[in-house]
Amino acid sequence: MVAGGHSVVLLAAVVSLAAVSAFVEELDDTFMKTPRAEEMWLIQVYAPWCSFCRQLDPVWNTVASELRSLGSPVNMGKTDATANTGLAKEFQVRGYPAILMLKNDVTYNYQGPRTKDGITDFANRVSGPVVRALTSHQLFQHAMMRHQVLFVYIGASSPLKVNYVAAAKELIVHTYFFCATRDVLPKAATISTLPAVAVFKDGTYFTYDEEQDGNLKAWINRERFLGFFKIDSYTLYAMGDSGKLVALALVDDRNPSEKSIWYKNLLEKAATDYKELYSRDFHFGYMEDRDYIEGLVMGEVAVPSLMVVNLSSDGYFLPPGSVETEEDLLDFLNGVLDNRIECQGGNGFTQRFRRFTYDTRNTLTSIFSQAPLLGCLLLSFPLAVLCLFCAMYYKLRVPDELDHQEPPDTSRDRGATSQGDQQKMVADKKAD
The missing domain is CATH 3.40.30.10 (Glutaredoxin)
Incomplete structure (x- = not known):
């Protein structure tokens, strides 16, 4: 009886998932060839090997169900960039998963958090009147x-x-x-x-x-940002277009220590009490997710801590000493503004190369931990190509060296052989 009940629940879940997935249309390269001036589409561009794309799938299906239940005119679709390269090229996709809205032949790229509320709000916002x-x-x-x-x-x-x-x-x-x-x-x-x-x-x-x-x-x-708020990596990246510096408190919000709470309150007080002084130059907020910041500094970041980020140059500022009072924080912010505190990081050639190496190492580590076979394939492919080039180079170079090698001088050997033959003939005549 229990087994039968479990079967019914499992069947209901499968049917529900299939019904939700039916709201999402799989698109191919023929999509752009069909006139769709009157249609609005919310599209996810994904790659089968992308773990973030797989995590987005259930969210995407839920968004499709939500929009359908609200009577939204937005159609939901998804396309495999590895199979439909023309569509991915048309949308100028550079990372996965990419989310975009098509409306009146204009493409709007979504850069917010990959959550149901964030994506649904984006679809409702763009699909409606501009003002x-x-x-x-x-x-x-x-x-x-x-x-x-x-x-x-x-x-x-x-x-x-x-x-x-x-x-x-x-x-x-x-x-x-x-x-x-x-x-x-x-x-x-x-x-x-x-x-x-x-x-x-x-x-x-x-x-x-x-x-x-x-x-x-x-x-x-x-x-368009609040004076002080919780910042995620998507929002932090978007802040780069504002031209302002970002003063951050890096905290563990799930298990906050006294120092984490102190840093948050201190930064919020500065954002509120000194708004007229700092609002033109700084955004203020706190972060729990440290991945973006650790990628910026190319290493682990202490929690809790304070820092200022310059997103336009990929630079960052750290307090010269411990921040214990409001005066310490204000001195730190003023030091950033009047260049008393040195900016670390940056986007120079050396820093870009170091960041590329750091990101590559982290990406390969992530791939090997989640899909070892794929990691071995990705790592062995360039090595195989390198070996092939070396073999071809060696194969072409050896015959070329042989063609340019001087033939051995055998004239002396031939002379020596002729002289020996003559001596032998004289010796034979004397013997006779």
Whole structure:
């Protein structure tokens, strides 16, 4: 009876998985040849040997089921880059798994965390209007509750709105964009000059000033992050486009020590209390996943610890001494800004070569631990090619050396032989 019950549960799970997988279409190189101007597609480009791709599979199927249940117009697909090289080349895929959205013949690349919520939010954001209208006070409040960072254009049509829409078309992959009239704003938001672009975050708001903030798109890219928050490796990589330095507390958030909590609170206090002083130059946050940072410094990183990262140059700064007080932290941040503290790492030739060696070693180690046979194949292939080239070189070089070798001088031997024959003939005549 128990065995029968287990069979029923297993069968139900298989049927459920098959039903969910049916929402994802397997695509090949003929996909781009079919006119799809009116369709929207969310596509995963994967490689069969990629462990991260295999981890994404159940998430991908869940996202497909979620979008289908919500009545989303987005179609879900996936394609094997090793079998469909034309499609991978068309999408300019450089790493796996790659996630992208096709809408109106425009490709939007997803760079966020590989989670159900992150991917679903990306699909809903890009598939909808570039700029969403907030037509009532209730809608505005609802948007503020849903989004921790809220960009809003306020006012009638203007050149500023044209620039705002243009920036939104490019940055919609990262954040939502809204427009509203003055009368739907919260009472605390007193914006005197219109038109204006405002960002609401961290319990407050501030407006874009072209004279002080420069390019609107660059300003949005800088301000689309919270003042202090938990940062993952995907978000840290995306912060590289903002042009700001990132002040980080590296902690173990699952088993926090007193020092971890102290570093987090200290950095958050600096981000809040000294916002006017540091917000133009720094992002502030804390990280639990250290893989990206260890790849940057090419070694193990102590936890807990503090550091500042310059993502535009792959450089990093470490405190010259222990950080025990708020004054120590502020001195460290000021030292970074006025170049008193040396930047380590970087993207020079030597550093790039060292990082390539480090990444290659880690990749091979990961492959050997997860798929030893594949690791042996990948390692033996270049060695086999090298041996083949050496054999061909040797085979071509030996006959060439033989062709240029001087023939032996046999004239002296022939002369000596002739003289010996003559002497023998004389000796024979005397004997007769």
